[in-house]
Amino acid sequence: MNDTGNPARFDDASTADKPLTRIQKLNRRKILEAALEVFSANGFRGSTLDQIAAEAGLSKPNLLYYFPSKEAIHGELMIGLLDTWLAPLRAMDPQGDPRAEIMAYMKRKLEMSREMPRESRLFANEMLQGAPRLADNLGNDLKALVDAKAQIIRDWIDAGLLAPVDPHHLIFSIWALTQHYADFEVQVRAVLGPDTDPFEGAEQFLDMLFGRLLAP
Amino acid sequence: MNDTGNPARFDDASTADKPLTRIQKLNRRKILEAALEVFSANGFRGSTLDQIAAEAGLSKPNLLYYFPSKEAIHGELMIGLLDTWLAPLRAMDPQGDPRAEIMAYMKRKLEMSREMPRESRLFANEMLQGAPRLADNLGNDLKALVDAKAQIIRDWIDAGLLAPVDPHHLIFSIWALTQHYADFEVQVRAVLGPDTDPFEGAEQFLDMLFGRLLAP
DNA sequence: CGTGACCCTGACCAGATGGTCAAATTGCTT
DNA sequence: AAGCAATTTGACCATCTGGTCAGGGTCACG
16 A cells, blocks of 8 residues: 555645544545546546546445545545655755756656656646646746746856756756656557566666766 | 448548548548547547537538547547657668767657647547557557667667667657657646747757767 | 439437435444 | 434436437539
């Protein structure tokens, strides 16, 4: 059971937080876990409450006892996701060694792609549809965070500690490259064959790629 | 059942080619164009025949006069897509200058992301769902093509013309980086703001990234 | 201008799907 | 063990959706 860093959250993201029962906690977790499985594999419209209910081992009306609607389940998933997803970027330390910080960020993201491919695909699905449920967060929280980190990188560059690259696109490139291995896993595996671990090669490659890019 | 005169056969790319009528050619094109628009924005399950019909300016039964099913429309789109999508890779010339060939490939792919974002998203959607409709092609055509091109790159490396990088992951990185700007366009635009052209910066960045990587 | 093939549509159908509800069952507290 | 709240479910509903069909309109061509 994967539980670390993925805590079952409160009920309606609304104001009133009741004291969650033992059974509530258990079943809400089951539902969100099942929903992650199903939504990430089929997208929002491609998933049905019946599938999620089956995966969770509950009846459909019982799902709707814990969440007011299909959208609510998805929404709750998304809230937790954006947070989890950006944690590694938040952790980038202005005080650390520039190249080490960026390489560590890249590696953490790659690790996340390996260990949380479902979350990655859920996120990708949402982006592909134009992120209707994340539009606000993207324009505010996300932009603010990325801009802040971009400024840090810019400072590093100005101090001559990194090659002069566009910080925003550097961050995009880390996102693109790491998430590709989760989101396009079928394609990657089809090309590499069944006996090769994509992430092994990916780590080496990305090490070289960013190592060469960042040298001042 | 009653099959009389149903022209819903496969396109010119198929085995049985009947002489397509003027109206057939026109309407099939309208339908595929509309389907691209709708499928790429909503995914297969998220799209309805009504949406496609509306977008195409035709009635739903009329769609089904030209194509036997929703799946058939999607399938036809996919066939054309994989071909279009891989054309730039096919064009990589073993006789050309190694770095120039790879940089040109990357640029052509980036250009495709800018000019055919719908195709890119359609492809991404399919991959995310595990590519159920492309599984065969991936394991055969695609793998063969990529392996062949990887061998060419390997030869270049052995000849000391390129830095020693894993050719497969090099190709993956080009795919990931270029398609990211189409598939995650919302996110990219949200971060960069409305007045910045993502592709402008992307081209510069990728130029530097791969330039540095490939130097022997 | 007639005729047969081609093209188009309103009306309809069956199954899927999100969601509701009253009633039954279970869990918790005193 | 009673009593009340929390949990669960079978039955049901309205709507959506892919797909069918019989019939009517249109086009091309002799």
